[in-house]
Amino acid sequence: MAAKISLSVLSFLLLVTFAVSQGRWQKERQGSWQKGPCDITRLNAQQASYSHESEGGVSEFWDHNSDDFQCAGVSFRRVTLRSRALLLPLYHNSHSFLYVLKGRGIFGLMVSGCPETYESPQQSEEGIQGQRFTDRHQKIGNLREGDVLAIPAGAPHWAYNTGDQELVVVILQDNANNANQLDRNPRSFFLAGNPQRGQEQQHGPQTQHESGNVFRGIGAETLAEVFQTDIETAKKLQSENDGRGAIVIVQKGLQVIQPPLREEHCGRQEHGRGNGLEETICTAKLRENLDQASRADVYNPRAGRFSTVNSFTLPILRFFQLSAARGVLYKNAIMSPHWYGNAHSINYITRGNGRIQVVNHNGHAVFDDNVQEGQVVVVPQNFAVVKQAGEQGLEWVEFNTNDNAMINTLSGRTSALRGLPVDVISNAYQMSREEAQRLKMSRQETLLFSGSSRGGRVAYA
Numbered sequence: 001m002a003a004k005i006s007l008s009v010l011s012f013l014l015l016v017t018f019a020v021s022q023g024r025w026q027k028e029r030q031g032s033w034q035k036g037p038c039d040i041t042r043l044n045a046q047q048a049s050y051s052h053e054s055e056g057g058v059s060e061f062w063d064h065n066s067d068d069f070q071c072a073g074v075s076f077r078r079v080t081l082r083s084r085a086l087l088l089p090l091y092h093n094s095h096s097f098l099y100v101l102k103g104r105g106i107f108g109l110m111v112s113g114c115p116e117t118y119e120s121p122q123q124s125e126e127g128i129q130g131q132r133f134t135d136r137h138q139k140i141g142n143l144r145e146g147d148v149l150a151i152p153a154g155a156p157h158w159a160y161n162t163g164d165q166e167l168v169v170v171i172l173q174d175n176a177n178n179a180n181q182l183d184r185n186p187r188s189f190f191l192a193g194n195p196q197r198g199q200e201q202q203h204g205p206q207t208q209h210e211s212g213n214v215f216r217g218i219g220a221e222t223l224a225e226v227f228q229t230d231i232e233t234a235k236k237l238q239s240e241n242d243g244r245g246a247i248v249i250v251q252k253g254l255q256v257i258q259p260p261l262r263e264e265h266c267g268r269q270e271h272g273r274g275n276g277l278e279e280t281i282c283t284a285k286l287r288e289n290l291d292q293a294s295r296a297d298v299y300n301p302r303a304g305r306f307s308t309v310n311s312f313t314l315p316i317l318r319f320f321q322l323s324a325a326r327g328v329l330y331k332n333a334i335m336s337p338h339w340y341g342n343a344h345s346i347n348y349i350t351r352g353n354g355r356i357q358v359v360n361h362n363g364h365a366v367f368d369d370n371v372q373e374g375q376v377v378v379v380p381q382n383f384a385v386v387k388q389a390g391e392q393g394l395e396w397v398e399f400n401t402n403d404n405a406m407i408n409t410l411s412g413r414t415s416a417l418r419g420l421p422v423d424v425i426s427n428a429y430q431m432s433r434e435e436a437q438r439l440k441m442s443r444q445e446t447l448l449f450s451g452s453s454r455g456g457r458v459a460y461a
Contacts, residue, residue: 038071038380043358043367045375048078054195054245056085057166064175064186068378072344072401073176075186076376080168081105081161084250089158089191090211094173094180095320096151099290099397101350103167104144106258109157114138114282118257139282140258143167146291148309148324150316153179156191160254170348172399174322189214194239195246211246213239288314290326290397303333303448304389311403323400329354329389334451336443337386337410343402345379354394359384384410388451412443 046068048060057080064075081087081103089110119136143149143159151157161167175184188195188211195211215223215237223234288309289295296305308325311318323343329335329352347356349371358367360383370390371377379385381401387394409415417425418440425436443449 040067040071040360040366040380041364043068043378045356045367045369045371045377047375052195052245054247056244056247056249057081057087059246062376064184070184071380072346072378073174073184074344074346074399074401075173075175076170076346076348077173077186078168078170079247080166081159081247082166082249083161083164084253085161085167085247086250086254087159087247088193088195089156090188090195090246091154091156091191092151092173092189093153093182093187094175095153095177095322097172097174097320097322097324097399098147098149098151098169099171099324099348099399100143100145100147100149101168101170102145103161103165104142104163105159105161105167106140106254106256107143107149107157107159108138108140108256109151109155109286110138111152111155111282117282120257135257137257140256141287143169143287144289146289146326147287148290148314149287150314150320150322151286152316152320153177160250162254170397172322172346174320174401176401177321187211190246191215192237192239193244193246193248194242197243197245216240284316285314286316290324298447300333300445300448300450302330302450303445304329304393306335306447308405310405317403321401321403323403323405325398325400325405327387327394327396327398329387329394329448330450331389331391331393332451333389333393334449335387336412336415336445336447336449337384338407338447339382339384340379340400340402341382341406341408343400343405344381345385345398345400345405347377347379347396347398349373349375349377349394349396351395352392353390355388355390357386407447409447412449413446415443 044066046062046066049063051058051060060078060080062069062076064070069075078101079087116136116138118139120134141149159167159169173186174180175186190211190213192215193213194216195213216239218238220231220234220238223229223237224231227234227237290307290309292307293299293305296307298306305328306325308323309317310323317323327335351373353370353372356367356369356371356377357365358377358379360366360380366383367377371394387396410417412418420428420440422433422436422440425431425440426433429436429439431439
């Protein structure tokens with residue numbers, strides 16, 4: 001009996017400890033938002049301000065020191081891998097959320113302590129004598145256009161372009177997240193190469209994205225001892241004379257162990273009696289596709305579609321405190337004026353053009369301008385925003401700083417205005433009850449409205 005009571009007390013204490021730690025973690029993350037300079041009177045549609053050319057591609061960075069990114073506590077970059085290009089293994093000081101703009105490839109993400117579940121068949125003695133190579137490594141996943149991928153802070157990862165066209169991804173780093181206990185500067189720790197080598201080009205204000213090979217700071221003798229190898233091999237780990245940069249070309253193509261694409265999600269290999277961690281951390285789902293029209297959360301055949309991924313569809317995002325959405329507006333269509341009550345929203349325009357308007361708590365338009373492909377617009381928490389597509393339509397991906405970003409609309413069937421009594425609307429806006437009724441019931445759609453050219457600007461740069 002005493003043992004049962006002790007066990008119950010222990011379970012209760014563990015539950016309380018977990019709840020307190022989770023609450024404290026979320027509170028600290030929310031507190032970190034408040035440290036940012038969010039007294040914004042003017043937002044900007046931002047372009048990449050700095051680029052770094054490597055042998056196999058280019059990395060482009062946005063100025064994370066701008067007021068917009070400082071308020072949201074994030075940094076942003078775009079990485080392009082040419083055919084047969086390999087992004088060298090690296091890890092970051094904060095959680096990252098990636099979206100594939102175009103192309104296809106593979107990626108690997110290493111979690112310390114997880115088993116090497118991808119392995120080649122056991123070779124015979126004749127095979128060993130014939131120098132046939134045998135490998136074993138952690139899980140590899142596929143990347144394709146429209147995928148979002150969650151990368152934990154401190155987790156080494158790499159990517160490789162398996163296609164004939166460029167593989168282009170945009171990456172958000174959540175530097176204000178409590179997983180990052182350094183300052184808000186984005187940092188990348190490479191496990192190979194010399195990422196600082198290559199051609200650099202400045203397009204705007206000076207920005208800072210610190211990166212380097214961690215082996216370079218460790219003595220060659222120490223590395224030789226750690227890896228039980230010779231000095232010459234140890235110096236290759238430091239890559240001091242490697243001028244290829246962070247992205248390199250694999251001349252003969254990358255040879256890895258990988259199941260066929262159609263079998264990627266089939267079954268799990270058993271490796272004895274697991275300890276429980278392997279079933280939650282090592283096999284966690286990290287990827288979801290947002291481009292499939294069939295999975296749209298909101299769809300209007302005359303206006304477009306809107307798809308979301310959050311901690312309900314991708315549970316690991318609960319620990320990231322991040323979510324994402326993909327918006328597609330047809331020609332002249334409008335997304336209802338709305339705001340996120342618990343998240344900043346970082347919008348990257350993926351295709352087309354349009355007009356975005358953002359309004360702050362003073363009722364001032366802090367952004368009212370045309371946007372086009374390649375620009376980023378940061379919308380702070382609770383700021384109202386409305387998007388309207390131009391002649392080419394408007395498509396974007398947005399990253400939100402909450403795992404379940406709560407959207408609130410101002411117009412439409414589920415809007416705040418629709419929930420008000422007619423008399424409240426009548427007295428608030430000094431109009432008749434009949435006019436208030438018409439205003440309240442004017443839109444039967446929920447989020448995406450078909451529109452006409454009269455609501456937006458007709459000229460786009």
